[in-house]
Amino acid sequence: MGSKCCAVCGKEFSPTNNRAKYCEYCRLCIKKDRKKAYRQSEKGKSYHKAYYKAWIQSEKGKISDKAYRNSEKGKAVRKAYFKSEKGKAVIKSYRQSEKGKAVRKAYFKTYQQSDKYKSIIKSYRQSEKGKATSKVSNQKKILNMKSYYLNQLGIPPELHDLKRAQLQLLRACRE
Numbered sequence: 001m002g003s004k005c006c007a008v009c010g011k012e013f014s015p016t017n018n019r020a021k022y023c024e025y026c027r028l029c030i031k032k033d034r035k036k037a038y039r040q041s042e043k044g045k046s047y048h049k050a051y052y053k054a055w056i057q058s059e060k061g062k063i064s065d066k067a068y069r070n071s072e073k074g075k076a077v078r079k080a081y082f083k084s085e086k087g088k089a090v091i092k093s094y095r096q097s098e099k100g101k102a103v104r105k106a107y108f109k110t111y112q113q114s115d116k117y118k119s120i121i122k123s124y125r126q127s128e129k130g131k132a133t134s135k136v137s138n139q140k141k142i143l144n145m146k147s148y149y150l151n152q153l154g155i156p157p158e159l160h161d162l163k164r165a166q167l168q169l170l171r172a173c174r175e
């Protein structure tokens, strides 16, 4: 066999068979491009998806996926995804879905009954911050005490502010 000119770059090359049209370099490039185009095509994508799904459900795939999730790279990828617009939208729609709501509710209920939660609440209430917060919220409750409630106690409207101040004072004394 004599030499031929590459149909892409024009370089002379020694063909390995009669149908060869491209030099070694161009042949590899074309192969690579075809592969890329296939991967980006709908057919290529759906094939890849199906393949991935089957793989992830296999024992080997599960182990590998778990290892990936726990790896630094896997964690970083997940973190970046949750911060991306797409990831945020996915999380939001999950939270608003019935399933997401039910899962959260069930999770919170279990959490509330856990000893960990109880001890957190207890230590918060005993902390300076917790005490201050409850003091403020109690004062707010008095300040925001509905006129309706004071009317029920038989207090005329012009004395409502006075009554509120009195209640606040009483509470401050008790503390």
Ligand SMILES: [Zn+2]
Pocket (backbone or CB within 6 Å): 006, 007, 008, 009, 010, 011, 022, 023, 024, 025, 026, 027
């Ligand atoms: Zn070439």
